Amino acid sequence: MPDATPTPGTLELLQGNLGRLAGIGLVMISVAGALAYTGGFLSTDRLSADRMADALERSGGATQKGVRRAHSKGICIAGHFVGTTAGRRISSAKVFDGGVVPLTGRFAEATIDPYTRDSAVGIRSMALRLLPAQRGEWRMAINNTPGLQVSTPEAFYDNLVASAPDPVTGQPNPAKMAAFLAKHPESVAFLKRMKAKPLASGFANDSYNSIDGFIFVAPDGMRRLVRWTMKAEDRFEALDPGKRQNMPANYMFNELLARIDRGPAKWRLIATIAKPGDPNRAAELWPDDRQRVDMGELTIDRVESEAPGNCRDLNFDPLILPSGIAASDDPIPFARSAVYASSFRRRAGEVTPPAAVPNQSAGAAK
Amino acid sequence: MSETLRRFPLVSRLLHWIMAALVLAMLFIGIGMVSTTSPDYYRLLTIHKSIGITILILVAVRLIHRLLTSAPPLPADLPRWQVLMAKATHVMLYVLMFALPIIGWAMLSAGGFPIVVFGGLRLPAILPHDIAVFGVLRAAHTVLAFLLLAVFLAHLGAALFHYLVRRDDVLQSMA
Numbered sequence: 001m002p003d004a005t006p007t008p009g010t011l012e013l014l015q016g017n018l019g020r021l022a023g024i025g026l027v028m029i030s031v032a033g034a035l036a037y038t039g040g041f042l043s044t045d046r047l048s049a050d051r052m053a054d055a056l057e058r059s060g061g062a063t064q065k066g067v068r069r070a071h072s073k074g075i076c077i078a079g080h081f082v083g084t085t086a087g088r089r090i091s092s093a094k095v096f097d098g099g100v101v102p103l104t105g106r107f108a109e110a111t112i113d114p115y116t117r118d119s120a121v122g123i124r125s126m127a128l129r130l131l132p133a134q135r136g137e138w139r140m141a142i143n144n145t146p147g148l149q150v151s152t153p154e155a156f157y158d159n160l161v162a163s164a165p166d167p168v169t170g171q172p173n174p175a176k177m178a179a180f181l182a183k184h185p186e187s188v189a190f191l192k193r194m195k196a197k198p199l200a201s202g203f204a205n206d207s208y209n210s211i212d213g214f215i216f217v218a219p220d221g222m223r224r225l226v227r228w229t230m231k232a233e234d235r236f237e238a239l240d241p242g243k244r245q246n247m248p249a250n251y252m253f254n255e256l257l258a259r260i261d262r263g264p265a266k267w268r269l270i271a272t273i274a275k276p277g278d279p280n281r282a283a284e285l286w287p288d289d290r291q292r293v294d295m296g297e298l299t300i301d302r303v304e305s306e307a308p309g310n311c312r313d314l315n316f317d318p319l320i321l322p323s324g325i326a327a328s329d330d331p332i333p334f335a336r337s338a339v340y341a342s343s344f345r346r347r348a349g350e351v352t353p354p355a356a357v358p359n360q361s362a363g364a365a366k
Numbered sequence: 367m368s369e370t371l372r373r374f375p376l377v378s379r380l381l382h383w384i385m386a387a388l389v390l391a392m393l394f395i396g397i398g399m400v401s402t403t404s405p406d407y408y409r410l411l412t413i414h415k416s417i418g419i420t421i422l423i424l425v426a427v428r429l430i431h432r433l434l435t436s437a438p439p440l441p442a443d444l445p446r447w448q449v450l451m452a453k454a455t456h457v458m459l460y461v462l463m464f465a466l467p468i469i470g471w472a473m474l475s476a477g478g479f480p481i482v483v484f485g486g487l488r489l490p491a492i493l494p495h496d497i498a499v500f501g502v503l504r505a506a507h508t509v510l511a512f513l514l515l516a517v518f519l520a521h522l523g524a525a526l527f528h529y530l531v532r533r534d535d536v537l538q539s540m541a
Contacts, residue, residue, distance in 0.1 A: 010445055013531060020530040027526060028519050031390075035515065038394050040401035048401045135488050137480045153403045313497035314478050319408055323486060327408065335403035344477065348501030 047157055049338035053346065055160040056339070060112040061170065066352035067114050069343035071125050071141075073356050074108030075253050076311035078363075079264065079300040081130055087295035090224055090271065091216040093324030094136030096295060103130045105300075106311040107203045107256060110143075114356045118252040119244050122199055126208040126230060127316035128298075136322035139314075141336070142208040142230060146197060149190040151281035153335035159187065186283035193285075198238035202255045204265040204300075205234035212318065212333045213280040215326040216271065225274040225328055227286070230298060233266040234259075253357040257303055260363040264301035271295050282332045302363035306355040315344040372438040373539050381428045382540055388421050389463065393515055415470070416483045422467035429460060441534045452524065455517055462514040466507065468492075473503035 014021060040046035056070055057063040064072060081103055083096030095101050109116070110123035127141040150156045162180035166173050181188050200206035208230045216226045239247075248254065259265060271293045278286045306312035319327055319337040327333055373379065392414065399410035440449055474481045475491035477500040482488055493499060528536035 010448075017531045021527075024523055024526040024530060028523050031519060031522065032515075035393060035397055038401070039397035046401055047403050049403055049407070050400075052403055308497075309495060313495065317479075320480060327405075329405075331405065334405040334408050338400075338403045338407040344497075345501070345504050348477070348497045349505060350501075 047153055047335075049335075049342035052153065052157055052160075052335065052339045053342040055157055055164070056112065056343070058164045059160045061165050064113055064353075066347050066350040067112075068108075068347065069112060069339075071108040071110050071127075072114040073111050073116055073118075073121070074106045074114075074127075074306060074311070075256065075355075075357050075360075076304050076306055077105045077107060077300045078302040078304075079103060079105075079298065081269070081296055081298050083296035084294055086293050087269075087271070088219070090218050090222075090226075090273070090293055091295070091324045092219045093138065093216075093322040094132040094134075095130045095138050095322060096324075097132070099132070101130050101132045103128055103298075104311055104314075105129060106306075106314075106316065107253075109252070114353070115249075117249045119247050122194070124200075124203065124206060124208075124252075126203075127311070129311075129314060129316065132322075136324075137320060138322045138325065139316050139318065139320040140210065141316040141318055141340075142210050142228075144200065144206045144208050145190075145211070146193045146209070147190060147285050148211050148282035148332065149187045150184065151186060151283040152331055155184060155187075156332075156335070159184070186281075190283055199241070199244070200232075201237045201239040202234075202259060203252060204256060204259045205232050205236050207231045207236075207267070211282050212336075213274065213282075213328040213330040214321070214333070215328050217324050217326060223326075225278070225280060226271045227274075228269055228271045228295065230267040231270050233268065250357050253360075257360055257362040260301065260303045264299045264363070266300075267298040269295040269298060280328055280330045282330060300363075302361070304361035305358050308352075312352070312355070315340050317341065371535050371538055373541070374437060375431075375435050377431055378428075378435065378437075379540055381424060381431070385421065385424055385428065385463070388417055388424070389514070389518060392417055392421065392466075393511070393518070396511055415474075415481070416485075418467040418470050419483045419489070421463060422471075425460065425463040429464075438535075438539045441532070441536065444532075444534075455521055455524070458513075458517045459521060462510060462517065466510055466514060469503050469507050469510065473500050473507060476500040476503060 036042055040048060053069050068074075079102075081095060081101045083098055083101075085098070087096040088098070105126060105128040108125045108127065109118065109121040110125065111121045124144045125141060128139065130138045148156075150159055158180055162176040163172055165171055181191075210226075210228045213225050213227055216224050218224070272286060273291045273293065274280070274286060275290060278290070304310065317337050317340050318333045321327065374382070395410045395414050395417070399407050399414060440452060444452075471481060471489065472493050475493040476496050478495040478497075480488060481491070525537050525540075528534050529538075
């Protein structure tokens with residue numbers, strides 16, 4: 001529409017409104033700034049999952065690409081779980097309903113180098129993905145350790161930094177570790193327990209602990225703080241430490257393949273119920289007299305090497321929980337969930353190297 | 367001026383402002399949740415998935431509604447390059463509001479994760495399990511989220527430019 005006064009050009013418009021333009025710019029910068037603040041870009045002390053994953057990568061010297069940033073040497077397993085009546089009374093999760101719940105999983109060793117010799121690693125884990133029909137998937141990643149060395153993500157990070165090899169010497173700095181332990185008596189106690197605990201000769205005769213506290217929600221709505229142990233039915237046998245040093249590089253995995261070839265291996269899922277006041281801190285154990293409930297039996301009858309599409313490509317996020325099991329106020333599982341996601345994202349964008357234990361399988365699938 | 371003001375239909379205006387709040391919230395939730403290993407990570411991620419699906423539903427309703435109704439015209443004296451910028455940013459907003467939740471859903475599918483929203487509704491996987499596909503989609507989710515942030519800020523700046531500098535009816539037509 002032609003007007004009496006000519007419409008000003010864009011340049012005149014901008015020149016005549018510098019104050020207002022500055023105001024608009026300020027609004028836009030404020031929104032961006034608030035986002036930067038929320039994302040932790042303006043602070044150096046926020047413990048993000050990426051920062052923890054960076055520390056995990058540095059903890060073993062060189063980063064191994066294409067594999068998990070922790071527990072990277074492993075093998076896939078499969079089998080099933082059957083819950084008990086007693087289990088159904090304290091958790092309404094579908095996995096305990098008494099039906100045969102198919103599952104896949106993974107045995108692994110706590111190393112960031114998937115080609116480490118088995119004799120060099122003392123911490124082992126079992127990861128499971130229980131898949132009841134329809135809904136109610138449950139994932140867990142549990143360890144053969146008596147608790148965890150720390151109770152908070154921040155302490156876990158400090159421990160990683162203190163134990164990392166010095167970039168110059170390539171060796172851990174004992175003074176840094178001593179300073180960490182001086183501040184963390186719970187870690188000293190953990191190391192003492194680890195030293196006292198004989199190491200199992202294989203995966204199948206070892207037991208694995210949830211480490212963290214979770215809430216079991218009963219059908220009547222009652223919420224109980226629990227930890228659980230996957231207790232081996234195979235008789236525990238320790239391996240003489242001197243003999244262990246001379247074992248083949250993959251002796252743990254070879255032994256597992258041979259064990260499952262002879263027949264299924266079994267565990268019982270034993271839940272321990274906390275009493276009011278028991279510490280929900282991963283580095284602190286509960287007294288031995290706490291009530292235990294036999295929740296069901298785990299059967300592993302197949303083992304196979306890591307390969308595309310099997311357990312290799314799954315994230316055993318401990319917060320993938322069915323209705324009937326919930327996170328507690330233990331801070332560790334939240335951090336594990338976040339850091340596992342970071343590790344999963346990193347390796348998904350990298351080329352996966354060949355499995356340390358290639359092209360082997362045993363059990364029912366054969 | 368207000369006598370001749372032509373506004374967007376009420377449904378458009380409602381959808382616009384509800385989604386503006388949800389998208390802005392999602393940008394904050396998304397950037398906040400990946401910055402921490404505290405319990406907030408899990409709480410924010412849980413909310414993030416439900417709001418994402420809500421945005422996907424709303425943007426679908428909104429696109430259909432937008433195609434069935436007519437929008438008020440831009441001011442006749444708006445320079446041609448600004449008209450093109452306006453059209454481009456609106457197309458990008460629509461594309462990104464579809465793309466981000468669909469990629470989020472697809473990447474969780476390819477990652478082999480169960481997808482649970484609204485406190486218990488299990489969504490089906492829309493892609494087969496493939497960790498390499500997950501890797502690509504997960505990276506795209508971040509890049510496109512920052513692109514959405516940039517387009518969101520441009521849209522906000524342009525709305526204020528119309529209101530405060532050009533002093534035309536563009537912002538009021540959505541108010």
